[in-house]
Amino acid sequence: MFTASDNQALDNIMKSRRICRKFTDQVPDKKDVEAVVTAGRMAPYASISSGDVDVFRHFYVIFRDNPLLEKIDKLIKDQTILDLAILKEEMAEDKFLQKYGVALEKMWFNVAENGLPVFPNPPCLIVLAEWRGARRAERQSLAHTIQNMWLKATALNLDFNMISPLESMWDNQEFCDLFGLPVGKYGFHGCIIGYKEAERLTSKPISDQVHWL
Ligand SMILES: Cc1cc2nc3c(=O)[nH]c(=O)nc-3n(C[C@H](O)[C@H](O)[C@H](O)COP(=O)(O)O)c2cc1C
Numbered sequence: 001m002f003t004a005s006d007n008q009a010l011d012n013i014m015k016s017r018r019i020c021r022k023f024t025d026q027v028p029d030k031k032d033v034e035a036v037v038t039a040g041r042m043a044p045y046a047s048i049s050s051g052d053v054d055v056f057r058h059f060y061v062i063f064r065d066n067p068l069l070e071k072i073d074k075l076i077k078d079q080t081i082l083d084l085a086i087l088k089e090e091m092a093e094d095k096f097l098q099k100y101g102v103a104l105e106k107m108w109f110n111v112a113e114n115g116l117p118v119f120p121n122p123p124c125l126i127v128l129a130e131w132r133g134a135r136r137a138e139r140q141s142l143a144h145t146i147q148n149m150w151l152k153a154t155a156l157n158l159d160f161n162m163i164s165p166l167e168s169m170w171d172n173q174e175f176c177d178l179f180g181l182p183v184g185k186y187g188f189h190g191c192i193i194g195y196k197e198a199e200r201l202t203s204k205p206i207s208d209q210v211h212w213l
Contacts, residue, residue, distance in 0.1 A: 013155045018203065020159035023194040027064050027123045032156050036193060037061065037126065039152030043145040049133020056131040057145065058186075060179055064123050068178060072127075073120040075175050076165050080112040083168050111165065118161050123194030127166060129179065129186040138187030139167065146189055153193050163190035 037059045050056040062068050087105055091097045128145055130138040146162060153160045166188040169175040176183040 013151055017150055017154045017160075020161050020192075020194075020196045021117060022197040023118060023123050023159065023161070023192065024197045025064065025123065026195045028158055028193050028195070032153075032158060033061055033124055033126070033193065035156060036149045036152050036158070040126075040128065040145040040149040043141070043148040045130070045141045045144075046133060046135050046137035049131060049135045049137070052133055053131050056133075057141070058129040058179070058181070060127040060129070062125045062127070064121055069122065069125060070120050071178065072125070072175075073115050075169070075172065075178075076119070076163075077112055077115050079168050079172055079175070080108050080165060083165075084108045084112055116163065116165065118163075118192050122161075122192040124192065125163070126191050126193065127179065128189045128191075129181055130189075132170070132185055132187050138170075139189075142167075142187055142189040146191060149191060149193075153191075158193050159196040161192040163192065166190040 040059060041057065045056060062072075084105065087097070087101065087108065091101050091105065094101075126149070128142055130141050130145070132138045150160045150162075166175075169188045170186065171184050173183050175188070176186070
């Protein structure tokens with residue numbers, strides 16, 4: 001049974017969770033990184049597909065100054081050029097994207113040119129890979145995994161950034177080769193953990209969106 005103070009602690013952690021977009025050079029302790037990964041391992045998974053392989057979820061921990069980071073930085077830029085070309089093709093046809101896609105197009109253009117602001121040498125990158133299975137539910141499972149890791153990092157007073165562009169790497173041969181995974185069979189996500197350099201950005205206030213019908 002959980003106590004009222006356990007419950008309060010959970011609320012405090014959820015309220016404190018924030019995105020961090022600028023990190024100091026300080027590398028987090030290996031013990032803390034292990035705890036964050038363990039939290040990710042506890043996240044739910046799509047059981048019907050998980051039995052297809054011995055290991056359905058992998059975590060690759062890459063600390064600052066590892067040459068792999070530069071390779072990943074370049075692969076993110078290259079992949080974003082491809083993603084941007086597809087977005088532009090879709091925008092030519094799709095009225096919704098014409099109206100709402102401009103900010104995304106601008107952001108991807110910037111990433112294609114300059115890379116992500118947290119690269120090329122973040123304090124600690126964790127790449128997550130999830131078996132796709134017949135259900136193709138890997139993106140949901142990865143989101144649960146990221147959330148567990150984010151809350152644990154917050155509880156450890158670490159700061160956290162999501163690396164969503166890694167979601168496009170599922171069919172990127174060079175990226176899959178870095179981890180010895182077969183191309184097309186695993187979905188990816190990733191996060192950076194470390195310590196924030198700047199004050200956290202102010203998020204939109206949580207408004208009253210609950211409708212009790
Ligand atoms: C599906 C999804 C993808 C996201 N991808 C990124 C990302 O790639 N990079 C990033 O810096 N933040 C990313 N975020 C974080 C959001 O920008 C952030 O959660 C939002 O601005 C609210 O701020 P807060 O998390 O501090 O409350 C993502 C969030 C979601 C839900």
